[in-house]
Amino acid sequence: MMRNTYLLALLLFAFIANALAGAASSSVLDLTKTADFEATVGKQKGALVEFFAPWCGHCKKLAPTYEELGDAFASKKDSIVIAKVDADANRELGQRFGVRGFPTLMWFKPNSLEPETYDGARDLTNLKKYVEEQSGKRAQNKPAVPSKAVQLDSNNFNSIVKDSNKHVFVEFYAPWCGFCKKVAPVIERVAAAFENEDDCVVAQMDADNAANREFLTANNIEVSGYPTFRTYPKTKKDTPEKFQQTADMDETEAKMIEHINSHCFTHRIVGGGLSDLAGRIPLLDTLASRFYVSDPKKDERKNIVEETKSFVERVSKSTNASDAKNAAAAYYIKVMDKTMDEPSYLERETKRLASLMKKHTEGTSVLVARKYDDLKRRSNILASFAKKEMSEKAREAAEKITKGKDEL
Template sequence: MKYSISLRSALVGTVGLLKLVSASSVIDLDPSNFDQYVGGSKPALVEFFAPWCGHCKNLAPVYEQLADAFDPSKVVIAKTDADGEGRDLGQRYGVQGFPTLKWFPAGSTEPVDYSGGRDLDSLANFVSKESGVKSRIKPPAPPIAVQLDSSNFDDIALDPTKDVLVAFTAPWCGHCKSMKPAYEIVAKAFAAETNCIVAQIDADAEDNKPIAARYEVRSFPTIKFFPKGNGEPIAYSSGRSEAQFVEFLNEHCGTSRDASGLLSTQAGKVLALDEFASTFFSASLPDRPEILNKARDYLVSTFGSAKKEANTTAEYYVKAMERMLSKGEGWLVKEQARIAGLLASPSLAPTKLDELKIKANILSSFVAKKAEEVYEEAADVVKGATESVESFAEKVKDEL
């Protein structure tokens, strides 16, 4: 008997817990309680649904979030089964399809049809606008992609000194919403590239429609690349993942970034100076000054009149050679370790990260040839050992 009572208590407790966990903030209406919630001192949004309706099932989790987003003492978020207990209510308000959403102002049983989007933001914005009650939804972070409109489109997208990728989107477009996270990641990754801009425009906004028409935008999202020099825009037809956007921008902007925003392992490197660097590191000490002088001559002849950034980057090859001549090869190991430690710091400014990454890339050029020589030596040893074993095996075989 004690066991039965304990089991019953446990079942009652479990059922109570399940009810608590599954409690909904959406008020269920039927003809018996409709007047209690609708037409009183609080405005109400009512969903007329049917249990078998696929669109209603898709809306259900969003509608629950909507109810949680508003203070129930100020706004009523409710629903009624207009194909079941609430059939009479559905007929009273002329419901002909599911789901139907109607807004009842405070003190009124004469509703206004809701015809906006069924995403959380659209619903919450409607309720806030009609009721004057702020939702509990935290505002989204400001977009990272440069925002274009009719007032700044030509100044940014058609800037002859910049490459600009433009996504023509619409707020209601599902594909645009699906693309947005990847597009924002890429915009953040290229934020340090002042001449390679990742931008977006609401092409369905009334003021921006003439721009969309100018570039024959007929669907969303449409993505176009505007190259520097005011050339004709290029239609973007690759995929919409971070990696695919990054690959496209690196190819068309001449950049060297990955989706995290870091420069690639080739950024800042100069092929001819790579060869000088690896030859310098592999050479004997007496031969290194001559190689350094050749690198200096190449630097002057090639970058003497080039832009400052390229010249500064190339100069680091020569500076590294000078440091190794005066301080020995140990300087290279210490400098690589120092830079690696700084690159791991989360507080560095993007420009400083770029500078350090380029230095790390250049320093890696010094050991490349040496590593190749070590590998070749190791391969020769393995090959020689293998040949010796095979020779010994043949000898043993002949003796047997």
């Protein structure tokens, strides 16, 4: 019995602590109770009060902006109050000040209960400006953190999105969109994951901005809801592919990365790393496997090297080629040449790269992101030489090469 009572006490304490923590985390005072309102408004501090109703769509839309407004004046709590009143729960208080619709914003001067109704725009910029004008106090602006995603507008859209050297993934959003705010951290993580992929761009565009909206309409770019995601591949700028997010943010992030990989021919994983397939070229994998299982004492290995070089030279200038693929192909050849001169090279180089990557992971040595990516790609290619099972596909690959199906 005492144990149950003790557990109930702990649960009650946790509930109260969480409630207090939730209240403390907001810079907007809840003055729904008449006693709280009268103890705060009409005193020595100026107050902006939002009269709202929980079921009101416009109120829900304003809520995150109003929280930001509270944060902007949090350092001025000695002279300014940013507050809210649930006028559906306390209708008497709403009626007292003539509230007829939701949300209604009213400014109460210090020592006055005669409000001025705010009828301006409800974006953060205009709300801050209004409070500053009424109070004579300046809002505290949070320093902007540069986004990893490229920010598009009517001036740079074509130069970035229509660049035939880039695959571009775009989120069209609206600042007031609740789901856009929810997906924003996902976009940041995805943009960070691809920031070192030179021909792959993750971008955002405020499609509700007047100039941007006019540009999209003029160019027949339909954005019917927020957020809208589209991929503009290098060779299909006029027929972008849609991406559909899900309500699960973890699932959306994984699917978004998979989607971008499929267009950019990359192998990024959630968290920004590279998979074990990064840098690998399937047809060259089969040649590497044939090289690995061939007899070093016979001409067979030498012939495979010449076959590989001939193939790479032939396809390096194809439309499907890229700097990254050509660099990877060159590394396959380098490994073959080095191993021809020094049979132990493959094992020694594999151990060397593994050691460098381990030191980076453990923090004893720090590598820049691009350098670590390069080590990972090279390690993956080295691993392809040791995959004996790949040799079973060697004949098929050789036949494809002979028939002229030259693709990296």
